[in-house]
Amino acid sequence: MTKTVGEFLFDHLKAEGITEIFGVPGDFNFSLLDTLEDYDGIDLIDNRNELNAGYAADGYAQVKGLAALITTFGVGELSASNAIAGAYSENIPLVHIAGSPDLDAQEAGDHVHHTLMDGNFEVFRHMYEHITAYAVKVTKENAGTEIPKAIRIAKKKKKPVYLDFPIDQVTEPVGEVKAAEAVEETDEKSLEAAVDRAKVQLEEADQPVMLVDFNTLRFHLEPEVQSLAEALNVPVAQMMQGKGGFNEQHPQYIGMYGGAFGDPEVQKSVEAADCIIAVGMLWSDFNLSKYTAKLDTEKMIIIHPHSVEVAGEKYEGIHAADALEALQKSGNRREGEVETPPSIYDDTAGGPEEEIAAESYYPRFQRMLKKNDILVVDTGTLSYGMSQVKLPEGTTFISHGAWQSIGYGTPAALGASVAARDRRVLLFIGEGAFQFTAQELSTIIEKGYKPVIFLLNNQGYTIERYLNTDRPYAEYNDVPVWDYMSLVDTFSSVTEVFKARVTTNGALEEAIENAEDFNGPSVIELFVTDPMDAPLYLHNLREHAKDD
Secondary structure: OEEEEEHHHHHHHHOOOOOEEOOOOOHHHHHHHHHHHHHOOOEEEOOHHHHHHHHHHHHHHHHHOOOOEEOOOHHHHHHHHHHHHHHHHHHOOOOEEEOOOOOOHHOOOOOOOOOOOOOOOOHHHHHHHOOOOOEEEEEOOOOOHHHHHHHHHHHHHOOOOOEEEEOOOOOOOOOOOOOOOOOOOHHHHHHHHHHHHHHHHHHOOOOEEEOOOOHHOOOOHHHHHHHHHHHHOOOEEEOHEEEEEEEEOOOOEEEEEEOOOHHHHHHHHHHOOOEEEOOOOOOOOOOOOOOOOOOOOOHHHEOOOOOEEEEOEEEEEEHHHHHHHHEEEEEEOOOOOOOOOOOOOOOOOOOOOOOOOOOHHHHHHHHHHHOOOOOEEOOOOOHHOOOOOOOOOOEEEOOOOOOOOOOOHHHHHHHHHOOOOOOOOOEEHHHHHHHHOHHHHHHHHHOOOOOOOEEEEEOOOOHHHOOOOOOOOHHHOOOOOOHHHHHHHHHHHOOEEEEEEEHHHHHHHHHHHHHHHHHEEEEEEOOOOOOOOOHHHHHHHHHHHHHO
């Protein structure tokens, strides 16, 4: 039997391992949602708004590799656009499906609701062309080509794509289906030249080091990176946006490299190296710690997703996995054991009766983590502090270092919970960020997911207080005082939620133990009395900003 356009779409998403799609209903996506409701194998997770649907899809994709969301035309897709732009910035593959008015109305230029009342039905797709890798209107004639093409682009480029489905086209039979394009292979001559040049760098090096970064995670290169590290027997550090790209319990792991703001021992090891093998490097201000990171490209072998750079010379057409495998065979193995310094949070600080503070709760966070946990960390002081926490083996670390849109965490934790029902999800979020997207907590509770949420109440936007060194106590950095424990009750009329408001280290430890024993969602509010309480990394950053 001939598939409809909608069935063809869902078949392709299901083939990629997608078992849930996020979204919000609207009258122009009814044909999509009706088809999905009758479709076997994919469920709809109905979000509280489209922005949250986009964030949830992002969290889901970081666990499963690909995600999808459905919105309605105009108002819905624009509400989601911040999340889609974030996915583009962060290299997250999403398929954004937008239901639009029927083709006759579009071709006639009718003044339909959810439009700008100017007869232009292409304006939103043109907007999306700037924040996606591919944006196209799908009809029954081109669906057989455009749907698989868009998914292929999302997977290859690790970017979101946008598909506009006129409501009347979804239930039409799909037209001609084209065969998939052949996968581009590595340019062997380019690879050979790059590896030969890299071998010279490695042979001349006395103190090599490996840096694991952003695109190691996005292109799922963790196994190949670890194999190369073990073949070369070199110390391994991670960049800020590469957190979670290397097993932090590995005997060759030396810690996070945070330029002038991070661990000084790691900084010394990296900056004294005479050869740096960097995988998935991203040259951003956050990643380079406000550009205090001192990395000389003349000493670097940089393995990008589709190219290799050696001492500033670039070799194109090389898949990263092929480059990593070739370098394993270089024979440049370093002798001796790697010396690994302790983590800055290895020692637990603060007595049970003392008030919680950054120096005491981060070590306790590190101590409570378990193998294969999923950590979702929102932007703010927590994103800097949690970057320095040493993770157990198999931990997934989800955070936005490039886009840094606060409020991402709660819906992203929903997405991660949906994607990995058999793993523990922990959300670390400040109260300012929580207030942006708090309503998605109701979806988490209603759907029966069980994340442990650590809500840091530090009297406003502490991160902004640190960044604005001239006016840290400006009124615009205050946020309304919410009764978070009562708010949780309003979202949980049926499902029981463990909740605790803690002010001391002992109370935090007790709440962590109780949350571990509780079979349901947990919300632990950490109330900190000092609005300038922050991790060491941020203190160092602020002093640097003052000096400038």
